[in-house]
Amino acid sequence: MLLNSVILWQLCSFDIFHYFLFFFYGSSAVFIIILYVPSESCTCNQVFLFFSLFLHTCTHPALSIMEVNGTADILSSAYLAAEYLDAALPENPFQPSMKHAWGYMLDNYTKFQIATWGSLIVHEFIYFLFCLPGFLFQFMPFMQKYKIQQVGLVVKIFFSVSKMTYLLTDLLCVCVCVCVCVQDKPETWEKQWTCFKMLLFNHFCIQLPLICGTYYFTEFFNIPYDWDSIPRWPYVLAQCFGCAVVEDTWHYFLHRLLHHRRIYKYIHKVHHEFTAPFGMQAEYAHPAETLILGAGFFIGIMLFCNHVFFLWAWVSFRLLETIDVHSGYDIPLNPLHLIPFYGGTRFHDFHHMNFVGNYSSTFTWWDKLLKTDNQYNKYMQKQGDKKEQ
Ligand SMILES: [Zn+2]
Ligand SMILES: [Zn+2]
Structure with a gap:
């Protein structure tokens, strides 16, 4: 009931931001239900309740402010701030050549x-x-010090080599492992x-x-x-x-x-x-x-x-x-x-x-x-x- 009223309330608003929020949370709700409803620990009602509350708390404050201040003042302020920053920045030196290239593309291709x-x-x-x-x-x-899975991968390669070479000695496996460490090139x-x-x-x-x-x-x-x-x-x-x-x-x-x-x-x-x-x-x-x-x-x-x-x-x-x-x-x-x-x-x-x-x-x-x-x-x-x- 609560979820339905929130959805109806959102459908009554007509600007694109409302539609975006509606789509965003609405689609999330559908997938959450798909994922959680089969779970025994979470009943269908709990999912509905959780999501309607979430939807309401996430969207209501922003939309209320917008309604008080006129249409989408939050977005307007953000755009104004960006415009102000844009005006303070120097001219893009590549602008004329980019314009020329874009014009060339439009003139020569469909x-x-x-x-x-x-x-x-x-x-x-x-x-x-x-x-x-x-x-x-x-x-x-x-650059290898920035590699995230360096050690873990060496160990994995070591084990896969071990499995493949049943008849070889451990010593050979250790040699391979050391080689990989020295080369440090896990992407074969x-x-x-x-x-x-x-x-x-x-x-x-x-x-x-x-x-x-x-x-x-x-x-x-x-x-x-x-x-x-x-x-x-x-x-x-x-x-x-x-x-x-x-x-x-x-x-x-x-x-x-x-x-x-x-x-x-x-x-x-x-x-x-x-x-x-x-x-x-x-x-x-x-x-x-x-x-x-x-x-x-x-x-x-x-x-x-x-x-x-x-x-x-x-x-x-x-x-x-x-x-x-x-x-x-x-x-x-x-x-x-x-x-x-x-x-x-x-x-x-x-x-x-x-x-x-x-x-x-x-x-x-x-x-x-x-x-x-x-x-x-x-x-x-x-x-x-x-x-x-
Ligand atoms: Zn995955
Ligand atoms: Zn991935």
Whole structure:
């Protein structure tokens, strides 16, 4: 009853922010119910009660303030602050050349070519460009101190070698283990080649057909391509953040569902083939997973896209984020950690090492709220205690 009244109350509001909140919490409620209702410790009523209260407390204060101050004053103030900051910054020195390049693209290619081949090029270029640092780090001995799963992986390789070489002596196994330690290159060429082949398959056989839909999407929603209507950078950043919030929510619940013991082995097991992730592995997944978890990426676009430039900005941000969390290296002064509640490499690396917990893609709030980061917190506590000793 309470949940119904909250939903009705939200449906009565008409601006996009209300719809966003409604969609965001509404979809979360559905997945929470899917995940928890079968559990014996939590009855259906408790789930409804929990979620309606959560929905109410999260949305009511913000919306009440908006109603008192007129329409969406919170957002207006945020945009004003960004505008003020923008005015204080010096002119972008690359602006004229970017304008020229954009104009050249519009003059020489059709909208279909820009939407399809342009998006494909942006995706491939950005993906492999962002993977490059992590790929090169494996050849740099001084970077190995930032490798998260260094010791753990050596032990795993040691055991797998032990199993394969029943007839060899322990001494040989120890030699292999020492070699791995010295080389310190847990990402074997075989693994990286397997990963690369699967990536190409996913990129060209699964993602390319989806990318082909970009043109029809932009035509249907009248998404502009011209230079003058490219949104200013504060708006692009704010929209990317909004998309990340939506995608993270989708990813958390669907990812958690894919870990369900009855379906894990059919789809998500592929992504977990590597317990110590490396950058290129970010999109190494079963084709069905690419479609299921990838849907979260498109929901953000449906809600926030107002220019084809924004589409490419969001693709770039999402790739940067997913490659960073799969890089396997926790590099100091990583600017992505400036994003509030950003999970980061250690957070997702633990998911690959432990299989349980830390299901979010970008932020930590869903894991904190639903207590799926307990094992991670205990592990980090232990690591901290070890360092202190
Ligand atoms: Zn997983
Ligand atoms: Zn992963």
